[in-house]
Amino acid sequence: MTQEITKAYEKIRKALTEAPLLLMPDWNIPFKLYIDACGDESGAALHQVQIIDDKPTEGPVCYISRQIKPTEDIYGASQMECLCLVWALEQLCYSLDGSVFEVINDCSSVKSLLNMKTPKRHMFRWQITIQEYTGNMIIVHKAGNIHKNADGLSRWA
Template identity: 25%
Template sequence: MKDQEKTTFTYPYEMFAYRCMPFGLCNAPATFQRCMMAIFHDMIEKTMEVFMDDFSIFRNSFQSCPSYLERMLKRCEDTNLFLKWEKSHFMVKKAIVLGHKISKEVIEVDKAKVDVITKLPHLTTVKGIRSFLSHAGFYQRFIKYFSKIAKPMTRLLEKDTPFIFSKECVEAFQTLKKKLTEAPILIAPDWDMPFELIKTMTKAESNYTTTKKEMLAVVYAFEIFRSYLIMNRSIVYTDHFALKYLFAKKDSKARLLHWVLLLQEFTFKVIDTNGVENLAADHLS
């Protein structure tokens, strides 16, 4: 309540201040999330997950669920949190969580969200393209080669680029809408199969030297798979000979040195291979 006066606004002859946190404050989401995590700190990741005002209680069996649900509700009661009954779902095997349909076995897109996207007319402004790519990008992990398909449209977001919604853009727009309606179901990964990463480079990244591009690929891969690699030993196979010695170099340029420092939290070694032996990467390039 110490910051309540900061929400004060004036009205003819009077001044008013909010008694609760209003919409629109730049730090409101982070403050609210910290509050939720403080309240449920001993339950998060063990029996429940919290994102803003979305609570999910989970267990491996039906028998153990009621006791943890009761514990969560008691905590809400003790801290004066009010839950809307009409937005609550109890003892379900499937549920819509943060725009995804979640079950024990699979993750699917929320059809209601997708229907809104697929009914959009042709885009006529940069703002419209940015909005569409933002919404469609929320489900990009369901669409293989999303960044490659969207590339004609992302070019229009570059500074000083004339807005011409070309035939390529129309095809990309329609393809993304179609793939959203046909989005596959996601299941737990098969660790015996190879993983494929695709990244759209910015205009500046496209102008990088070959060494920088190779380094960027390594950094990006470690960032994406961080949770799997952080406590394990890894091997980086590359046909770019200079990369092997770059990680040990202490006088690199600022950008490369920054990347080297980022990778120091991982345990890995670099093995250089001939291009003809590096078939997967050679095919992708």
């Protein structure tokens, strides 16, 4: 091997074996679920704050993303964020069922959409799905310029 190949190999090996690695979930610690929907994609990042090297460090447990179906393309930005939340809860139910977690999103109207008194049918179905988690879930709004965890996933699904 040439020195250039050896350097490239070491660089790849280092990238694959050093942070940011996925954390093993600790079921005794609350999760943070970052969600974002943008255009034709949506994504979510499940994180936890764990003690690593004697200091609390937030790290990823898993990442998920998907492209929006053609039938979902009619939804506005707020509804897309709600759909992203429902989809993420369904995909990550094995981690979130019975766990305490925060949902962080960049759409301030998600809470109000989920509390509508007379929602349309699809929103009503979403409310039912989300109600399974309401005792353990807190929804937090974080401005888009600081909400970066799931942002990239929603743009490159």
